[in-house]
Amino acid sequence: MEPPVAENIHVQAVSRKSPPGRRYWPTVREAFVASLPVLMGYLTMGIAFGVLVVTQVPGFHAGWTFLMSLFTVSGSMQFASVEMLRNAPQYSLIGTAILAVLINIRYTVYGLPFLRVWRNYPWWLRWGLILGLTDETYAIICASPRHGKLQRCFVSCVVFFxxxxxxxxxxxxxxxxxxxxxxxxxxxxxxxxLFVVILVDLCRKRENWRGAVVGGSVTTVVIALAMVFFPGTANKTLLIAMAIIIGLLLRNAPAAKRHKICNIYLHIKYL
Amino acid sequence: MSAVVIALRALPFLIFRGGQQKLPPLLDYLGKVLTAAAIAMLCVYSLASLCDFSNPNYARLLYALPATAVTVLLQLTVRNPMVSICGGTACYMLLLHFMGTILP
Structure with a gap:
C-alpha cells in the first residue's frame, strides 16, 4: 500500500521544481490509490446501511441518510442507530448520547497521535479532518510516511475521499x-x-482478547437474566452491561496503571 | 448523536490543547480494552435482538448462529469485510427463507 521510500523521495524532489498546482497532483493520486480498499468497503457497507435504514425505519427519507452520514461518518454508530430509530420512543436523548460515547470512545484515542501535527493546520481543515477520522482513515494516514505540506495534502485527500x-x-x-x-x-x-467482522479483526491481537471475552460474557449473562426475569425490559440492558464491563476492566487494570486514575483529574483540573 | 460523535473525536484536541503531550495511561488502557469489549457487547446484543426481546423467537437464533459462524470463518480466511458481511447475511437470509416454512 505504501509507495517505496525511494519513489517518494523522487516525487518530492521533482515536485519542488514544478509549479504549485502540479506539485500536489501525485500526492492526490497516491491518496486515491491508498483509499481504494476503503472505497470498496464503504460503498458496500454504505449501501447495506442505506437499504437497512430505509426498509427497517418507516418513512425515512434518503436526504436524512445523507445528512446523517455527512455528520456522523461512523459505520458502527449508524448501524446501531437503526435499531434506535426503529424503537425511537424507548430511547431517551441521554441514553442515545451515552450509547454513542460507548461505541465511539475509540475515536478519542485515534486523535492522539496527530495532536502535534494537526495543530498547525488551519481550523477549518483541522475540524474537517477530526470529523472524518474513522477506523479505516486512521489506519491509512498512520501508515503514511510523508511530511510537511505533502502529508497535509495526502491526509486531507484521504479523509475527503x-x-x-x-x-x-x-x-x-x-x-x-x-x-x-x-x-x-x-x-x-x-x-x-459488521460487528462480528470488526471483532474478529480486533481479536487478531492478543491484547484485545480479554476485553472481548469480558464484554461478550457479561452482556450474555445480563441479557439472559433480563429475558428470564424481566421480559420486556431486555432491550434496556445495554447500559447495565456496559457499567459492569467498565467496572470489571478497571478492576483488572494493571496496578501501575490503576493508580494513575488521579492523573486524569489532574489533567482536567489544570486546563 | 452526530454531535456526540464529533465531540468525541474532537475531545483530545480540546483537552490537550496546551503543551502537555503525554496522555494519561489509564485513558490509553481504556481506549485499547474498551473497544473490543464494546464491540463484543454489540455482537451479543444484536444477536439477541434478532430474536425480538418482547416476543422471543428462538428459531431465528438457530439460523443466526450458523450464519455468524460463516461470517467468522470467512473473515478469518478471506480477510475481506465485504465478503464476510455479504456471505453471512446471504446465509442468514437463505436460511430464513427456506427453513422458515419448517420452523416459523
Missing amino acids: DIAYWCIGTVTGALLGNHLPFSTEGIEFAMLA
Whole structure:
C-alpha cells in the first residue's frame, strides 16, 4: 500500500521544481490509490446501511441518510442507530448520547497521535479532518510516511475521499432500498455481521482478547437474566452491561496503571 | 448523536490543547480494552435482538448462529469485510427463507 521510500523521495524532489498546482497532483493520486480498499468497503457497507435504514425505519427519507452520514461518518454508530430509530420512543436523548460515547470512545484515542501535527493546520481543515477520522482513515494516514505540506495534502485527500465514499454509498442504498427485486427479510443480519467482522479483526491481537471475552460474557449473562426475569425490559440492558464491563476492566487494570486514575483529574483540573 | 460523535473525536484536541503531550495511561488502557469489549457487547446484543426481546423467537437464533459462524470463518480466511458481511447475511437470509416454512 505504501509507495517505496525511494519513489517518494523522487516525487518530492521533482515536485519542488514544478509549479504549485502540479506539485500536489501525485500526492492526490497516491491518496486515491491508498483509499481504494476503503472505497470498496464503504460503498458496500454504505449501501447495506442505506437499504437497512430505509426498509427497517418507516418513512425515512434518503436526504436524512445523507445528512446523517455527512455528520456522523461512523459505520458502527449508524448501524446501531437503526435499531434506535426503529424503537425511537424507548430511547431517551441521554441514553442515545451515552450509547454513542460507548461505541465511539475509540475515536478519542485515534486523535492522539496527530495532536502535534494537526495543530498547525488551519481550523477549518483541522475540524474537517477530526470529523472524518474513522477506523479505516486512521489506519491509512498512520501508515503514511510523508511530511510537511505533502502529508497535509495526502491526509486531507484521504479523509475527503473516505467521507465521500460513505455518503455516496449510504444514499445509493437508501434510494435502492425500497426497489430491491427480492425479499429483504433478514437483511438486519448485516448489522451483526459488521460487528462480528470488526471483532474478529480486533481479536487478531492478543491484547484485545480479554476485553472481548469480558464484554461478550457479561452482556450474555445480563441479557439472559433480563429475558428470564424481566421480559420486556431486555432491550434496556445495554447500559447495565456496559457499567459492569467498565467496572470489571478497571478492576483488572494493571496496578501501575490503576493508580494513575488521579492523573486524569489532574489533567482536567489544570486546563 | 452526530454531535456526540464529533465531540468525541474532537475531545483530545480540546483537552490537550496546551503543551502537555503525554496522555494519561489509564485513558490509553481504556481506549485499547474498551473497544473490543464494546464491540463484543454489540455482537451479543444484536444477536439477541434478532430474536425480538418482547416476543422471543428462538428459531431465528438457530439460523443466526450458523450464519455468524460463516461470517467468522470467512473473515478469518478471506480477510475481506465485504465478503464476510455479504456471505453471512446471504446465509442468514437463505436460511430464513427456506427453513422458515419448517420452523416459523
